[in-house]
Amino acid sequence: MKKPIILSGMQPTGNLHIGNYLGALKHWVDLQNSGKYDCYFFIADLHSLTGDMTAEERRRQITMLAAEILAAGIDPETSTLFVQSHVPAHTELGWIFDCVTSIAELERMTQFKDKSVSQEKNINAGLFTYPALMAADILLYKPEAVPVGDDQIQHLELTCDIAKKFNKRYGDFFKEPKAVLTKTPRIKSLLEPTSKMSKSKGMGHVIELADEPAVIEKKLKKAVTATEGGEGSLGVENLLLLLENFSTDASYKSFVAAEKDGSIRYGDLKKAVGDAISTHFESFRTRRKELLENHNEIADILINGAHRASEIANKTLADVRKMVGIR
């Protein structure tokens, strides 16, 4: 029996931090390890062209992200891991979808509106048609479900609309994929616990998966706890949330109890959080280092992944080409 297909992608931006991990990568690994799905995961390098990164930086980020995805537990034998641009069918179906997507729909996308503000000097056409390429990424593989963060829900809804529009115009072909929204803890910045953990504010705000224990300890020492203005308790809440995700139940519960009865010592809490995270990512750090010292291994895995992905993608594209009359 064929297993249902799961597909998801990630842009090659920066070393992953704890927020990225709990928001996406951990779900990928859990879905793979459930054994219930045939998983396709890819690095969305074409989507990253809509941003401001230099070529050299992009190249570095792609390799780095591949190493981190593998080190976190994506097994290239079980799952198919590839780079989006290595499978040209994405670009071709993306163009076909550009031609069934209305401008009005694209104009409603909140990510486009946000990016038009955050990168006002580079509002390129790719940024605008981004969701049509994303729809192609998805529909090429006819997945049952797509694990995404809630910031991508609107794009996934548009993917369903594009599938419907295509079907109406050319004949019933694409199935609408479902979003898999798993419970995702909202990890906050260490220094500004009112906003979410993000590297754009500075390295002190985030814990990266690759951070060495000493670095984690140092960052946590500076994390906001009890201070004026109520921000402090949000900081404590955030540390407890990290503990809940990376430590034992007993340790988490004892700190929650201590917080309630006022006996909590923030130094101890920070130490417990630091130890838990350092331990959790110990084998990640080792494997990541090994992979980054051997780019050939990463390259082999990605080439192999692209072959496997192409088999499905090219078949879908061949059908679509016939349906739209260009073959």
Ligand code: TRP
């Ligand atoms: N847009 C997604 C993001 O920025 C990345 C992405 C591109 C994606 N294509 C996809 C995610 C297809 C899921 C499915 O996070």
